[in-house]
Amino acid sequence: MAAGSRPVEIPAPGASPLPLPPSFCAFLQENHIDAAVYSNSCQLPRYVRILRYRRQSQTEIDALVRKIHADAGCRVSEVVGVPGFIEIANQSVRLSQLGAYINGDIAGMDVSSGIAAQALSVEPGHHVLDLCCAPGAKLLLLAELLSTTPASESTGSALVGTVTGVDIAQHRAATCRSLIKKHAGNNKGFMRIFVDDGTVFDSRAPQQGWQDPQLVREAMASASSLDGSSDRSARKSRRHRSAQPGQPWFAPKLLSTAYACSGTQLYDRVLVDAECTHDGSLVHLQKYARWGWDHLDTQVVGDDRSISVPILQSQLLENGWRLLKPGGVLVYSTCSLSRYQNEFVLGGFLARHAENEAIVEPIPAFSDSGVQSEDMSTSNIRRCGGILASPIWMPNCDDEWNRSGLDQHRAVFARMSHAARLDPMVSNTSGMFIARIKKLRQGAQPARPEAVPLALPQSIAHCGQASK
Numbered sequence: 238m239a240a241g242s243r244p245v246e247i248p249a250p251g252a253s254p255l256p257l258p259p260s261f262c263a264f265l266q267e268n269h270i271d272a273a274v275y276s277n278s279c280q281l282p283r284y285v286r287i288l289r290y291r292r293q294s295q296t297e298i299d300a301l302v303r304k305i306h307a308d309a310g311c312r313v314s315e316v317v318g319v320p321g322f323i324e325i326a327n328q329s330v331r332l333s334q335l336g337a338y339i340n341g342d343i344a345g346m347d348v349s350s351g352i353a354a355q356a357l358s359v360e361p362g363h364h365v366l367d368l369c370c371a372p373g374a375k376l377l378l379l380a381e382l383l384s385t386t387p388a389s390e391s392t393g394s395a396l397v398g399t400v401t402g403v404d405i406a407q408h409r410a411a412t413c414r415s416l417i418k419k420h421a422g423n424n425k426g427f428m429r430i431f432v433d434d435g436t437v438f439d440s441r442a443p444q445q446g447w448q449d450p451q452l453v454r455e456a457m458a459s460a461s462s463l464d465g466s467s468d469r470s471a472r473k474s475r476r477h478r479s480a481q482p483g484q485p486w487f488a489p490k491l492l493s494t495a496y497a498c499s500g501t502q503l504y505d506r507v508l509v510d511a512e513c514t515h516d517g518s519l520v521h522l523q524k525y526a527r528w529g530w531d532h533l534d535t536q537v538v539g540d541d542r543s544i545s546v547p548i549l550q551s552q553l554l555e556n557g558w559r560l561l562k563p564g565g566v567l568v569y570s571t572c573s574l575s576r577y578q579n580e581f582v583l584g585g586f587l588a589r590h591a592e593n594e595a596i597v598e599p600i601p602a603f604s605d606s607g608v609q610s611e612d613m614s615t616s617n618i619r620r621c622g623g624i625l626a627s628p629i630w631m632p633n634c635d636d637e638w639n640r641s642g643l644d645q646h647r648a649v650f651a652r653m654s655h656a657a658r659l660d661p662m663v664s665n666t667s668g669m670f671i672a673r674i675k676k677l678r679q680g681a682q683p684a685r686p687e688a689v690p691l692a693l694p695q696s697i698a699h700c701g702q703a704s705k
């Protein structure tokens with residue numbers, strides 16, 4: 238049913254449904270988002286992530302589940318197919334009433350975000366870039382995956398990977414910094430944050446050997462003897478490091494040295510969890526209901542966001558790709574269900590990067606279940622343990638391809654069939670779009686995209702010219 242054809246309400250946990258404002262209903266209609274996706278929102282479970290999951294035995298995890306069950310007083314179980322996540326059946330359970338949360342054993346995180354971060358398949362020694370990192374839920378998970386991948390335990394410290402987060406908003410980066418200080422434990426030692434524009438961010442992965450103080454001292458001494466700078470001026474410049482271009486805004490000492498920052502290598506993994514309109518995320522919508530719908534008007538549907546957000550997303554995706562090593566993997570994700578922020582952005586990207594350069598791969602969690610097929614029909618639901626994912630959106634008949642002006646892009650849509658949509662109705666999670674893209678080789682760098690090159694419908698295109 239179209240969004241505009243009946244009053245749209247958003248279920249609020251433990252309360253009466255909240256009517257959505259007309260501007261949001263118009264947004265849903267313009268973006269072809271069926272309001273029915275929100276209809277089971279009251280029944281969605283609450284998901285939490287087990288901190289230090291891989292360091293715990295199954296007996297310890299079973300005990301943790303029992304403890305949460307005792308505090309929550311409802312059904313609690315591990316999420317099948319998504320390691321490290323727990324499902325609490327009653328979403329109105331507050332984290333602050335759970336001993337496991339107070340003790341720092343769990344953190345709130347929707348399982349759809351966990352699937353997006355795990356889709357990167359982080360391995361020991363990887364340098365991981367998260368181009369839109371705040372408030373930092375996925376960044377922390379990535380650090381944990383890096384520090385506890387089985388091989389890293391067997392190879393000791395020889396392979397030292399890093400996690401680099403970037404966010405344009407300093408206040409949000411500050412939240413991220415607080416989360417790192419609170420939850421990252423020893424992982425803090427290899428995490429850094431930049432406050433920067435991800436569409437032009439250009440700092441490379443830290444220089445090899447950054448973690449070896451002796452090597453760093455020697456390299457800095459030889460560099461300063463070469464350029465004639467004294468120890469004193471080097472110390473002074475370290476004190477003022479936030480003013481130095483290329484220096485992280487927050488990092489441990491060893492990742493802040495001029496040596497570490499002079500790396501030239503590209504990243505092994507890049508997450509572009511792009512700025513979006515958050516329309517798929519029930520948690521966000523419930524927040525707007527509390528803050529007042531005015532915020533929703535400015536942050537979701539306001540002015541030309543329907544056109545400016547997909548362009549921003551295209552630019553973030555393009556820059557993330559530029560910073561990715563050949564052979565590396567990039568995950569593009571949003572918590573919007575709008576096709577213009579998902580398939581159209583991904584399609585524009587694939588149109589710029591040929592098949593021998595970029596392939597959209599199956600998301601490991603979903604392919605493991607063995608039920609994914611090459612069939613691209615809209616009824617092709619995929620399973621990851623207990624989580625179901627819908628296939629990508631695409632026109633479903635010749636007439637619709639023609640009418641939507643997308644006929645010339647059929648080949649591009651065929652290339653993105655492995656991407657997944659988690660819509661709240663089908664997946665029982667918060668809404669999320671996830672595409673895992675492998676870089677086969679370094680292609681020519683296209684110009685910074687100033688438009689999404691798949692045909693945008695009139696209703697959206699009329700919003701104005703591409704904003705910068």
Ligand SMILES: C[S@@+](CC[C@H](N)C(=O)[O-])C[C@H]1O[C@@H](n2cnc3c(N)ncnc32)[C@H](O)[C@@H]1O
Nearest residue numbers: 369370371372373374375405406434435510512
């Ligand atoms: C969907 S949120 C990211 C959520 C985060 N990955 C997590 O898991 O907690 C999008 C973030 O993108 C940031 N952002 C918006 N425009 C940006 C830009 N041009 N460069 C970098 N970050 C940007 C926003 O400040 C926001 O924090």
